[in-house]
Structure formats: structure tokens, C-alpha cells
Amino acid sequence: xxxxxxxxxxxxxxxxxxxxxxxxxxxxxxxxxxxxxxxxxxxxxxxxxxxxxxxxxxxxxxxxxxxxxxxxxxxxxxxxxxxxxxxxxxxxxxxxxxxxxxxxxxxxxxxxxxxxxxxxx
Amino acid sequence: xxxxxxxxxxxxxxxxxxxxxxxxxxxxxxxxxxxxxxxxxxxxxxxxxxxxxxxxxxxxxxxxxxxxxxxxxxxxxxxxxxxxxxxxxxxxxxxxxxxxxxxxxxxxxxxxxxxxxxxxxxxxxxxxxxxxxxxxxxxxxxxxxxxxxxxxxxxxxxxxxxxxxxxxxxxxxxxxxxxxxxxxxxxxxxxxxxxxxxxxxxxxxxxxxxxxxxxxxxxx
Ligand SMILES: Nc1nc2c(ncn2[C@@H]2O[C@H](COP(=O)(O)OP(=O)(O)O)[C@@H](O)[C@H]2O)c(=O)[nH]1
Ligand SMILES: [Mg+2]
Ligand SMILES: [Zn+2]
Ligand SMILES: [Zn+2]
Numbered sequence: 001x002x003x004x005x006x007x008x009x010x011x012x013x014x015x016x017x018x019x020x021x022x023x024x025x026x027x028x029x030x031x032x033x034x035x036x037x038x039x040x041x042x043x044x045x046x047x048x049x050x051x052x053x054x055x056x057x058x059x060x061x062x063x064x065x066x067x068x069x070x071x072x073x074x075x076x077x078x079x080x081x082x083x084x085x086x087x088x089x090x091x092x093x094x095x096x097x098x099x100x101x102x103x104x105x106x107x108x109x110x111x112x113x114x115x116x117x118x119x120x121x
Numbered sequence: 122x123x124x125x126x127x128x129x130x131x132x133x134x135x136x137x138x139x140x141x142x143x144x145x146x147x148x149x150x151x152x153x154x155x156x157x158x159x160x161x162x163x164x165x166x167x168x169x170x171x172x173x174x175x176x177x178x179x180x181x182x183x184x185x186x187x188x189x190x191x192x193x194x195x196x197x198x199x200x201x202x203x204x205x206x207x208x209x210x211x212x213x214x215x216x217x218x219x220x221x222x223x224x225x226x227x228x229x230x231x232x233x234x235x236x237x238x239x240x241x242x243x244x245x246x247x248x249x250x251x252x253x254x255x256x257x258x259x260x261x262x263x264x265x266x267x268x269x270x271x272x273x274x275x276x277x278x279x280x281x282x283x284x285x286x287x288x289x290x291x292x293x294x295x296x297x298x299x300x301x302x303x304x305x306x307x308x309x310x311x312x313x314x315x316x317x318x319x320x321x322x323x324x325x326x327x328x329x330x331x332x333x334x335x336x337x338x339x340x341x
Contacts, residue, residue, distance in 0.1 A: 002212055002213060002243060002244030002247065002248075005131075005213070005215070005244070005248070006130055006131070009130040009131050009132075009133065009134070010130055012133055013126065013128050013130065013132065017124060017126055017128075021124050023122070023124070031130065036272060036273045036276075037247060037273065038243050038271075038273070069272075071306075074308070094305055102301070102305060103301070103304040103305060103308050104304065104305075104308030105305055105306055107276065107306060111273070113129060113130045113131060113247070114127060114128065114129060114130065115126045115127070115128050115129075115130060116125070116126060116127060117123055117124060117125045117126050117127075118123075118124050118126055119122065119123050119124070120122060120124060121122055
């Protein structure tokens with residue numbers, strides 16, 4: 001259940017941004033969460049809503065965009081989405097679709113945990 | 122009004138972790154973050170490691186995975202400086218907890234600081250605590266599919282300790298498969314097969330540790 005810590009992290013940043021931009025009402029927060037962080041969106045939503053109760057804007061929305069895992073082959077530089085392929089359901093046993101190399105892939109995306117924007121007035 | 126932000130959600134934790142890391146670097150203290158499922162053998166491994174090295178190095182332990190008080194006593198019996206963090210309910214350690222724990226420690230001249238994280242394969246991998254390296258432990262009875270299910274930890278760990286190899290003869294565990302899977306996202310990971318119970322395989326692990334301490338002393 002790391003969703004509570006993550007919700008807390010979102011709140012910390014959002015509060016700073018609200019003050020910095022002299023905003024009164026938070027309407028929405030949009031975040032990007034890489035698949036590798038294994039966040040359960042429903043759980044994060046519940047935690048976020050709980051923390052909102054102690055703010056002046058309890059009705060704010062949270063939009064979570066899940067970013068798929070994208071790998072880059074160290075040998076031929078091909079980028080690919082391992083989850084798109086059918087490697088026995090495993091997301092990391094991933095031979096490169098171009099040359100078959102299966103060790104040392106670089107993680108291009110899927111690890112990010114970012115606040116992209118807020119909507120406020 | 123839409124306000125672009127683009128900031129890391131865990132930036133507060135990372136800032137504090139960076140501060141800690143700078144302090145440890147200044148002291149030339151090697152800091153290792155031990156991560157595994159509950160019961161994989163972190164405490165047992167620590168006790169054996171501390172006992173083997175305590176005459177050579179000054180070490181400390183931040184214990185964040187107390188299941189029973191017996192755990193803390195086992196570590197304390199080695200005579201190594203230990204600080205317990207009360208992690209009741211928490212599923213990972215964060216850099217603030219480590220900061221608070223270090224306030225209670227004598228960090229001067231410390232060669233190695235071990236952090237035993239909460240037993241969990243998910244979020245301890247996301248929360249930096251000022252460590253040089255993450256050390257992942259996977260025990261044979263847990264099964265050989267763990268790295269596929271928890272890729273983040275196994276992609277970030279510098280070392281994978283495959284523990285409880287004394288049980289290999291009794292269980293279906295495909296060591297080669299685990300090695301292959303882990304290297305998909307982590308080509309340079311060091312994998313040591315050990316038994317914290319019998320001491321099997323410890324030479325290589327201890328040699329790795331000694332070499333990292335030397336490097337840290339030379340400010341690398
Ligand atoms: N057979 C065997 N048992 C082990 C080994 N290492 C630890 N154990 C046992 O596994 C259990 C959990 O160990 P512990 O060190 O408390 O795990 P932790 O929760 O990761 O700290 C204990 O009963 C240990 O005695 C090992 O290498 N072989
Ligand atoms: Mg333990
Ligand atoms: Zn957690
Ligand atoms: Zn390729």
C-alpha cells in the first residue's frame with residue numbers, strides 16, 4: 001500500500017503549486033505513473049480523496065495516466081513495448097523483436113511518477 | 122486555468138535522500154539498502170555478515186523490519202551499533218525515517234551502514250534512502266517467478282542474493298531462469314548464491330562487500 005505515500009507526495013507538490021500560482025480552488029490534478037511503479041489506480045484515488053478532505057478543495061479530481069513499459073535494445077537500438085508481445089505473460093522476459101537480444105535492455109519509459117499539470121482557479 | 126507542473130511526486134523524499142547521500146559520501150560510509158519479501162532472510166544474513174566483518178570494519182544497522190523483538194536482539198548480540206525504526210503499518214522506509222535514525226547514531230568513521238527495509242518487494246524500490254546500492258534478497262522457497270512479478274526492484278538492485286540455497290535440493294527453483302530474467306533489465310547485476318543459515322557462498326558476498334568498502338574509502 002504505497003498509494004498513501006504517493007497521494008501524500010502529490011498533495012505536497014500541489015499545495016506548493018497552488019500557493020506559488022496564487023490559486024484558490026483546485027479543480028483537477030493530472031499525473032503520469034509508469035507501469036513499473038505498480039500503482040493501483042483505484043487505491044491511489046481513495047487515498048487522494050481521503051487527503052482532500054483536509055483541504056479547502058475536497059471536490060478536486062485526479063486523473064492518472066498509466067505509462068507503458070518501453071525498452072530499448074542495447075545491440076540494435078530498437079525500441080519496443082514488451083507488454084505488447086506475447087512472451088508467456090511476462091513483462092520482462094523480452095527478447096528484442098528486431099534482433100532477439102534478451103539481456104541488458106534499457107528502460108526508456110515506465111518508471112516515471114510525475115505531476116503533469118493542475119487545473120485551478 | 123491549466124498550470125503545467127512537471128514535478129516528481131516523490132521529490133521531497135529524493136531531496137532528503139540526496140542530502141543523506143552527501144553526508145554518507147563525505148564520511149566515506151558505504152550504505153546498503155536491503156530489500157526482500159518478509160522472511161527471505163535479511164536479518165539472518167545481516168547477523169552472519171556482521172559477525173564475519175566486525176573485527177575489520179566499523180558498521181551500523183538501521184533496522185526497519187522488526188517482526189519480533191527477537192530480531193533486534195539477534196542483531197544487538199553481534200555488538201554492532203543498531204537503531205530500530207518503528208515502522209508499524211508502514212510498507213517501506215523513506216528518507217525522513219533514515220534521517221531521524223541517523224540522528225541517534227554515531228556515524229563517525231563508519232565503514233558500512235546497512236538498512237534493513239520493510240519486507241516488501243514493491244515500494245521499497247521506489248523510495249531512496251541515501252543508499253549507494255540496493256541489495257535484493259530472494260529466497261529459494263519464494264519461487265523463481267518473483268523477478269518477473271516485481272521487475273522494478275530487480276532492475277535497480279546492484280546485487281541479488283539468492284538465499285536459502287541449502288533448500289535447493291528440495292524445491293523446484295530454476296536458478297538459470299532467474300539469472301536470465303534479471304539480466305533482461307539489469308545486465309551488470311551481481312548474483313551470489315548464499316545460505317545465511319549454513320554460510321555457504323558467503324566468501325564471494327563478503328569479498329564483494331570488502332571491495333566496495335575499499336572503493337568508498339578511495340572516494341569512488
Ligand atoms: N533454510 C534456511 N533458512 C533460512 C536461511 N536464512 C534465513 N532462514 C530462516 O528464514 C526465516 C526468516 O529469516 P529472517 O532473517 O528473519 O528474514 P527477514 O524477514 O528477511 O529478516 C528464519 O526462520 C530463518 O532462520 C537460509 O539460508 N536457509
Ligand atoms: Mg528481518
Ligand atoms: Zn510502501
Ligand atoms: Zn535488437
